Amino acid sequence: MISILVFVVGICVGSFLNVAIFRVNESRSVIKGRSKCRIFEEPISAKDLIPVLSFFILRGKCRKCKNVISWQYPIVEFVTGILFLIFFLKFGQELFTLIRDWIFISFLIVIFVYDLKYMYILDRFTIPAMIVAIIFNLWLGAIPAESLITGAIVLGGFFYLQFVISNGAWVGGGDVRMGALMGLMLGLNQGLVALFLAYLLGAVIGVILLMMKRVKRKAPIAFGTFMAIGTAVIIFFGDAPLQWYLGLFV
Ligand SMILES: [Zn+2]
Structure with missing residues (x-):
């Protein structure tokens, strides 16, 4: 019921x-x-x-x-x-974890749909989401503060580097903020797994679309959609995907 x-x-x-x-x-x-x-x-x-x-x-x-x-x-x-x-x-x-996850997911859905439709990751979505992520995660304390900060710096910095190197051709400022958001939602370790998942998904979908001839090779990909999915998947599964992956080598 x-x-x-x-x-x-x-x-x-x-x-x-x-x-x-x-x-x-x-x-x-x-x-x-x-x-x-x-x-x-x-x-x-x-x-x-x-x-x-x-x-x-x-x-x-x-x-x-x-x-x-x-x-x-x-x-x-x-x-x-x-x-x-x-x-x-x-x-x-765990009521408060559930509420946090519902709020995170809501932001991710908006970011996903907006990027898919308009090819933009808006600050109007990512910045409030970052503030909410910091407040909830510090309050709940499940992820150490250092992990949140380094996660935001490493993931945001990863896209910022690409932004600087390519002079804004490969990624936009929205991707930098989205990377930082992933770090603030998930912390460093899970954030990196989510990023990896986003690239994996992007590659798989990209190949499928190419084979279906739906996109030309140079067509821009709304990468924010994959980052949103990767983040949502890791919020749900936590450490399980990484454990499974590492388990393959033991
Ligand atoms: Zn009408």
Whole structure:
């Protein structure tokens, strides 16, 4: 019963994340004002704003103007619900860790979707996320402060070096902040594992897309999406992937 409640709460959070992504891109307030139809600027009635369900009831089209609503909305809502649920099932015993993870995941979802859609990692997302990460991790104390600081410096510095060497051609300032954020969320060791995972995932997806001829070789890759996934995976699995990997050599 409580699992269903958590799932529904997650879906509603996902709905809010969609609004945040959309409105930040349009430079509007995330909290103030009602949701409007993109085309006619008419307010959308409450019965058409039910997360996930409305999309299917309306068959993906605006009730008034019949314009297509993006699949992003139900997908983000559903995935957020699922992630809230699986984190609850794993970490439900430790309430504050669970709340921290839900907040971290919410930031990562926004960063993921925004980078996928617009190819930017915005400071408006990474900087509040860094502040939240510092506060929560210092308060909970599971990761030593030195690990958080060195993690931020090493991972942020890794991208900063690339930024300096390439004169901003390989990576952007957003990647530097995202690297630092990974360090502040995970600490040094797990942060490095998450970074490795991001590169692994980027390589695999890159090869698949090349084989499907979806991208040209020089096409820029939204690397923030992979960093967000790598971070989320390590938040969930902790040390397990590294233990498994090291175990291969024993
Ligand atoms: Zn409309």
